Amino acid sequence: MAHTQRATWRNWARTAAATPYRSDTPRDLQELSATVARAAADGRRVRAVGGGHSFTPAAVTEGVHLHLDHLTGLESIERFDDGTAHVTVGAGMHLYALNALLAAHGLAMRNLGDIDKQTVAGAISTGTHGTGARLGGLATQVVGVRLVTAAGEVLDLSRDERPELFELARLGLGSVGILAAVTIEVVPAFRLEAVEEPWALDDVLVELDGLVDDNDHFEFYWFPHTRRALTKRNNRVADGEVAELNRVRAWVDDELLSNGLFGLTNRLATLVPPVTPRINAVAARALSARRFIAPSAEVFISPRRIVFREMEYAVPRAELPGVLAEIESWLRSSGEHVPFPLEVRFAAADDLWLSTAHGRETAYVAAHQYVKMPFKRYFDAVEQIMGQVDGRPHWGKMHWLDAERFGQLYPRFADAQRVRAQVDPDGVFGNPYTDHVFGDRHSHG
Secondary structure, X not given: OEEEEOOOEEOOOOOOEEOOOEEEXXXXXXXXXXXXXXXXXOOOOEXXXXXXXXXXXXXXXXXXXXXXXXXXXXXXXXXXXXXXXXXXXXXXXXXXXXXXXXXXXXXXXXXXXXXXXXXXXXXHHOOOOOOEOXXXXXXXXXXXXXXXOOOOOEEEEEOOOXXXXXXXXXXXXXXXXXXXXXXXXXXXXXXXXXXXXXXXXXXXXXXXXXXXXXXOEEEEEEOOOOOEEEEEEEEEEOOOOOOOOOHHHHHHHHHHHHHHHHHHHHHHHHHOHHHHHHHHHHHXXXXXXXXXXXXXXXXXXXXXXXXXXXXXEXXXXXXXXXXHXXXXXXXXXXXXXXXXXXXXXEEOOEOOOOOOOEOOOEEEEEEEEEOOOOOHHHHHHHHHHHHOOOOEEOOOOOOOOOHHHHHHHOOOHHHHHHHHHHHOOOOOOOOHHHHHHHOOHHHOO
């Protein structure tokens, strides 16, 4: 097992850093179990580090940092008559590797977010999601996990085996143990027709219910300081249909416009903030419609090379138009300049204790700000607007809520606190961030 003493770790967005006592990279489950047990016996806290794509300090620790780089293999595939399968993989596997593995076996994830750099464990533990009115986040696709407890005990959990602990193990910020393996329910590989079109924001909001309900996956990007949006509709197609995206056009859209030119416009907005509305107006009008058909993962995933900060809130779907109107009103009155579009996605209600879509049809509104621009005033305002409609922040993105507020927002939050206190009474798997969002362990035993 590789040990690193006192090396400083930073997350992708440069919003969190840690200098742990030790960083360990266990070679297998046995070493992982022994490492966790030894750290707990020494009175040191333990946090696993995934791809570093959480914007919060979720992975920060002064104790032992665990890197699961060796727990990345395919363990098993169990196929069923309806074409679905249960695939068990090491928790340290990155989503891009999982997507390639599934494709090689004629399988795919039901739904994905738009970034594939996270590890499987990190993505599910923070509530990562895609978009689709009939679909839930990544954690809803998890049917089993292998968890290492503070005592070094290895537990296989599911809805049938210790269901309460399973709830928190699959979506709970790593607060009850270290995930060693994850079993995901997947579907036969499928292709999507992607239709991307610029729309007037007013038209999007008028047609919203139809756009969300009549497409497998719908999302849109609204450019602040304008009334324009880029819409994305992704729908399954039959095997015979073909509409390949021209490689040059793909490079122009995904690299030149979305990363190269976008990076340039953000730098310009940083240097000369008052030109931001004009930049956004030009950017919104520069977008042209495109249509292509590709394997699902290729449609879901977008390259992201511009570093930014992000806050995302889940709100009741019916509240979305009012929320956007409030944000627009604040931008107008505050004079704040935001070159980054707001991203709006959708999800079905689910029953996971800590899912941001728990018990309600959900719209997600993500606010971004370029890494070199101030974000606090903007994000504070967005958070206040979201609070008025009982918005729930993404567990891996920036927010300033605490356990008391989460207790009001999540009907099963007290159960999550109770299970955490029972399973990890000494707080081995905690850190200042989890202590802040879950509260004091000892009052929930």
